[in-house]
Amino acid sequence: MKRIAIFATMLVIAGTAAAQMPSGLKIQTRYPIAGSEGWDYITVDSDARRIYVSHAVRVNVLNADTGAQVGTIEDTPGVHGIAVAPSSKHGFTTNGKEHKVSMFNTTDLSLIKKIEVGKGPDGIYYDSNTDRIFTNNHGSHDITAIDAAKGEVVGTVAVGGDGEGVGAGKDGLLYVALEDKNEVCVFDPKTLEVKRHIPLEGITAPTGLAIDKKNDRIFVGGHNKTVQVLDGTTGKMLASFTSGSGTDAAGWDAKDGLAFISN
Secondary structure, three states: OOOOHHHHHHHHHHHHHHHHOOOOOOOOOOOOOOOOOOOOOEEEEOOOOEEEEEEOOEEEEEEOOOOOEEEEEOOOOOEEEEEEEOOOOEEEEEEOOOOEEEEEEOOOOOEEEEEEOOOOEEEEEEEOOOOEEEEEEOOOOEEEEEEOOOOEEEEEEOOOOOEEEEEEOOOOOEEEEEOOOOEEEEEOOOOOOEEEEEEOOOOOOEEEEEEEOOOOEEEEEEOOOEEEEEEOOOOOEEEEEEOOOOOOOEEEEOOOOEEEEOO
16 A cells, blocks of 8 residues: 555545535544555554554554554564454454464553464454454465464464455354455354355455444445445345445444445
């Protein structure tokens, strides 16, 4: 991503929503971060009021309310994503260039250990129901499952593709967009069994995925400027609309009933 990634994400999702809701969202503030290296995912720990920003070989940690830098997590070569497990106060980063995950203490940001996972870990997701961390491995086309408390690998999900956005459905299953397969794969986070594959007609390279559990709706955005809304139970497409280019991430705001797509 570009050096303005943390700004661009906020700007574009707000702008997209505002286009449909004229009286809706607006930019509240901007948090500058020094350095011109590449960027990728950001993760917000709402309870601790911290923002974790993926920044090439490190993670910048900011105060969510002031933007002040709290510290950094170093030695994360090719870092893509960050996940936080509040129950154990453990955090995890996907270090794509070394095929490992860094496990750190969220209190003082100290490294606990590094964990061997599949090849080329990219996106990462914490499932509170199982207290497990899941890494999307693009090099080995699978997903590694890690016990969040112990930091131990518990198994592998054979999704057969490059996972991107992940979300938990109302059925407790995890839904992951497979960027290279143009489909959504559904698997059980407990047994690690793949339950089904939902083909996406009209979406190329799906990356962003968000889920409205209450209404059983899945929002998927692809690189061909298209977003689709799927029925979570049947996988049937309910709606399709145009988005911006370079779609990457997605999120669901249950409070206001809004889906956000970053472009």
